[in-house]
Amino acid sequence: MTVPRQRGMTEQAADAAIDQACKVLRLPTVRAEFRDAASRSAKDQLTYMGYLAELLLAECDDRARRRSDRRIKAAGFPREKSLRMFDFEANPNIDPAVIHTLAKCEWVRKGQPLCLIGDSGTGKSHLLIALGTEAAMAGHRVRYTLATKLVNELVEAADDKQLAKTIARYGRVDLLCIDELGYMELDRRGAELLFQVLTEREEKASVASASNEAFGGWTKTFTDPRLCAAIVDRLTFGGNIIETGTDSYRFAQTRARAEQASTA
Secondary structure, eight states, X not given: OOOOOXXXXXHHHHHHHHHHHHHHHTOHHHHXXXXXXXXXXXXXXXXXXXXXXXXXXXXXXXXXXXXXHHHHHHHTOSSOXXXXXXXXXXXXXXXXXXXXXXXXXXXXXXXXXXXXXEXXXXXXXXXXXXXHHHHHHTXXXXXEEEHHHHHHHHHHHHHTTOHHXXXXXXXXXXXXXXXXXXXXXXXXXXXXHHHHHHHHHTTTSEEEEEESSOGXXXXXXXXXXXXXXXXXXXXXXXXXXXXXXXXXXXXXXXXXXXHHHHXX
């Protein structure tokens, strides 16, 4: 589609022409901002180049935000969690410096694993989702899943002769976040299928996992000792292990609120 051009446009004609051109060129942010930006530029006495730069940078920033939002949505996180929302003072077992270093995502770029170990209510899932979100914002493809959900999906895929396709799909993401590993016992077939996914990603792409069981207790989830050892190796070799402790700060906060309400 061609946008008509003419010299000596009136303000109204120029406004309509810019609006139409932005539609054709698919520049939604420029289209939404050009009038206000023109007013600001006149007030701040910007040059034409300054005005154009302001508009184009706004378009670039907005596109980056939209891409980030799409990656976060595609990850399938069950709820929004961020590092800003995490209460480090409530759990002294967790070193803020370590977590903020992980938030830079160098471990994701290197394909290293991350394992979060601790009791319920100590912040494992929060950190798993928050660090996964940081990775998505940094441009990485991320996928979140519960361990049991992943295994069930793999079993169904194997029954439908779609296992290779499913494993390949999980192999393509830059970071696979597996939550609630160790909450339920897996039969040998389920454990072997999970092992295939981990092997597909080994030393190529990162896996971040969260478990309420110390490694010594993983034999309750993976009942074959040799397979258990192999899975532990895949999830920890060359990576980071964060122990979130045994004291539930979530329970402590709930109890503190209840005591405050009782006192009031």
